[in-house]
Amino acid sequence: MKENHYSSPLMWLTLLLIMVLGFLWSGTISTTDISGEWFSGAVASVENVSTDTAVTDEDAELKLVPAPRPTRADYPDIGVSSRSIVWVVAQMHLFFGALVLAVPLFVLVIELLGMYTGDSRYDDMAHEFMKISITAYSITALFGGTLALSLFLLYPDLMAYLMRVFGAQMMVYAILFFLESMVLYIYYYGWDALRYGNAKWVHLSLGVLLNGVGATLMVTANSWATFMMAPSGVNEVGAVIGNIWEVMKGPLWNPINLHRFIANIAFGGAVVGAYAAYKCLAARTAEARAHYDWMGYTSNFIAILAFLPLPFAGYWLMAEIYAYSQQMGITAMGGILAWLFIIQAVLIGTILLAGNYYLWSGMSRTEGSKRYQGFIKYIAVVLVICFLIWVTPHTLILTSGEIAALGGSNHPLLGALGIMPAKNIAVNLMLIFTFMSFQIYRRSDKVATVSWAKAGNALMVAIYAVAIVNIIFVGVYYGYFTNTVYKVGSSVIQVVSTLTVIICGVVLDAFLYRKAKTLPSHWGQVSNRAQYALFALPIAFTWLMALMGYVRSSVRTHWHVYTVMKDTSPDNFIPTIGYAGNMMTIVTVMFVLFVLFIFWIANLSGTKQIPPYAINKVPATERVGGAA
Amino acid sequence: MIKNLQIWLVAFTVAFLYFYGLDHFIMSMQGLPLNMLP
Numbered sequence: 001m002k003e004n005h006y007s008s009p010l011m012w013l014t015l016l017l018i019m020v021l022g023f024l025w026s027g028t029i030s031t032t033d034i035s036g037e038w039f040s041g042a043v044a045s046v047e048n049v050s051t052d053t054a055v056t057d058e059d060a061e062l063k064l065v066p067a068p069r070p071t072r073a074d075y076p077d078i079g080v081s082s083r084s085i086v087w088v089v090a091q092m093h094l095f096f097g098a099l100v101l102a103v104p105l106f107v108l109v110i111e112l113l114g115m116y117t118g119d120s121r122y123d124d125m126a127h128e129f130m131k132i133s134i135t136a137y138s139i140t141a142l143f144g145g146t147l148a149l150s151l152f153l154l155y156p157d158l159m160a161y162l163m164r165v166f167g168a169q170m171m172v173y174a175i176l177f178f179l180e181s182m183v184l185y186i187y188y189y190g191w192d193a194l195r196y197g198n199a200k201w202v203h204l205s206l207g208v209l210l211n212g213v214g215a216t217l218m219v220t221a222n223s224w225a226t227f228m229m230a231p232s233g234v235n236e237v238g239a240v241i242g243n244i245w246e247v248m249k250g251p252l253w254n255p256i257n258l259h260r261f262i263a264n265i266a267f268g269g270a271v272v273g274a275y276a277a278y279k280c281l282a283a284r285t286a287e288a289r290a291h292y293d294w295m296g297y298t299s300n301f302i303a304i305l306a307f308l309p310l311p312f313a314g315y316w317l318m319a320e321i322y323a324y325s326q327q328m329g330i331t332a333m334g335g336i337l338a339w340l341f342i343i344q345a346v347l348i349g350t351i352l353l354a355g356n357y358y359l360w361s362g363m364s365r366t367e368g369s370k371r372y373q374g375f376i377k378y379i380a381v382v383l384v385i386c387f388l389i390w391v392t393p394h395t396l397i398l399t400s401g402e403i404a405a406l407g408g409s410n411h412p413l414l415g416a417l418g419i420m421p422a423k424n425i426a427v428n429l430m431l432i433f434t435f436m437s438f439q440i441y442r443r444s445d446k447v448a449t450v451s452w453a454k455a456g457n458a459l460m461v462a463i464y465a466v467a468i469v470n471i472i473f474v475g476v477y478y479g480y481f482t483n484t485v486y487k488v489g490s491s492v493i494q495v496v497s498t499l500t501v502i503i504c505g506v507v508l509d510a511f512l513y514r515k516a517k518t519l520p521s522h523w524g525q526v527s528n529r530a531q532y533a534l535f536a537l538p539i540a541f542t543w544l545m546a547l548m549g550y551v552r553s554s555v556r557t558h559w560h561v562y563t564v565m566k567d568t569s570p571d572n573f574i575p576t577i578g579y580a581g582n583m584m585t586i587v588t589v590m591f592v593l594f595v596l597f598i599f600w601i602a603n604l605s606g607t608k609q610i611p612p613y614a615i616n617k618v619p620a621t622e623r624v625g626g627a628a
Numbered sequence: 629m630i631k632n633l634q635i636w637l638v639a640f641t642v643a644f645l646y647f648y649g650l651d652h653f654i655m656s657m658q659g660l661p662l663n664m665l666p
Contacts, residue, residue, distance in 0.1 A: 454635060490655070497647065
């Protein structure tokens with residue numbers, strides 16, 4: 001009876017309506033001339049104006065309005081540093097935005113996995129992940145609204161300029177929000193209504209639609225940030241001379257899009273991993289502990305897997321920043337912000353060590369892992385050595401006496417480890433050895449039975465060995481003994497070598513362990529310390545995002561929009577590293593507190609009070625609400 | 629013993645040739661022919 005209710009004609013009509021609206025919507029975009037009326041707010045194109053015979057060149061000049069030049073008096077002062085307010089609110093909005101855009105991405109993949117394997121545990125886990133996301137969604141919107149109000153109140157001239165540049169694109173952003181909310185609510189609340197058969201495919205399609213809208217939202221918002229860093233579609237005084245695509249598609253837009261897309265997945269995985277760890281530690285039954293242990297493992301798997309290619313996207317972003325403006329690149333990595341990159345190395349080292357530690361601890365789930373436990377200490381040694389190379393600064397902060405004793409600000413031996421070739425070798429080796437941890441973990445409960453197992457294993461070892469030698473050789477030879485062009489060019493070899501190891505490892509193991517003998521493994525049979533590693537991951541990720549988000553924003557120095565609109569507010573200076581560090585820590589602590597609130601709410605929705613008349617029939621140990 | 633040695637020899641030869649070719653390919657794609665060059 002219930003099934004009939006859910007597959008009622010009304011529901012199918014509603015879905016049909018959504019599809020028709022979707023087609024109409026996509027048609028509107030594609031058939032409208034981009035430089036035509038639809039985006040007219042953003043277009044004051046010289047070409048367009050000059051083709052209109054009724055308009056003279058003089059009128060065209062009048063249409064080109066330069067960026068405003070506010071004086072200090074034009075910035076409202078509310079008694080608290082404007083920059084600090086926007087700093088905190090923008091960072092909180094971005095943390096939550098990253099979380100709610102990332103969770104549906106891997107939820108969709110997990111749901112699809114459940115569909116193919118026929119294992120309902122995947123479906124339940126995906127649904128539970130969405131439960132966390134749904135509370136975070138409203139908090140994202142609250143911070144987004146607060147951010148918009150703060151910006152319009154505290155930086156009115158900048159916002160007026162950005163509104164003029166982006167025009168109707170701002171309304172597209174607003175419309176996308178309605179779509180996102182509607183699809184998200186149907187996707188989450190319709191989970192059990194659309195659970196089997198063809199209805200499940202409708203549900204999966206809604207998941208794809210949700211992620212499509214979410215990704216579009218993200219790249220739209222990214223275009224504002226990248227326009228402020230590297231403006232395009234405007235002339236040297238900031239007047240708009242291009243259409244909306246020329247404004248959006250600046251040199252840094254796609255590098256930021258890719259970097260944030262991957263980072264969001266890693267960040268989202270880490271946050272829901274902390275939720276699973278919290279539930280695992282609080283579990284009262286072995287069954288619940290096993291379920292949340294498995295959920296924590298899956299979250300960590302997603303976070304670390306997304307994290308492995310992330311440094312390459314970051315490298316591309318920084319390379320594009322250098323290509324756009326060497327001055328901006330050097331401000332970031334060789335100037336006032338350079339020490340923040342050393343702190344970045346510490347945080348990334350923390351993430352990789354915590355991720356690896358979790359995998360090593362998890363090997364206790366199966367007895368078959370005894371074969372591989374000897375590897376752990378060697379992997380740990382490599383990770384620590386590479387980590388130390390990564391955090392070695394090039395130029396030390398010294399007193400004049402120390403400089404005299406050292407003969408300069410570079411250490412004669414360790415100074416060589418301070419430049420990019422050394423870091424590239426260290427990062428690539430850390431990624432390869434983290435993947436090795438993954439591989440031995442995945443192999444620990446299996447015994448290969450294929451006839452070519454010995455040869456397959458030998459090939460895997462050879463790929464690891466030659467890739468490592470290759471990475472070290474090109475890093476040292478091209479990095480220290482040739483010219484700069486070759487030095488930068490050779491970093492591509494290192495990236496592809498690392499990716500080769502990862503891809504070969506996944507593909508080779510897929511074939512090597514076909515019809516493998518599976519050894520017994522027990523979910524939940526893992527130390528509590530491993531769960532604390534899952535707490536360390538999201539905190540390190542959050543701190544890292546606060547740190548590098550500050551760097552990305554700060555490289556504009558005293559410009560609102562780089563080279564086009566100057567920042568003349570009282571806050572137009574780069575603060576001390578200590579002040580910036582405190583701000584990053586404040587937003588990180590705030591985010592963690594909000595996340596704890598979200599976890600508590602997610603837990604509360606599954607807690608049922610025992611009715612008074614039944615209270616004496618329940619053992620005293622179970623009286624405090626039966627958590628689901 | 630000999631068979632084992634053969635397996636390892638073949639595995640390392642395959643890996644070496646792959647990475648050697650990869651280095652050549654990637655550098656020449658960037659217009660930087662391998663040259664054993666401040």
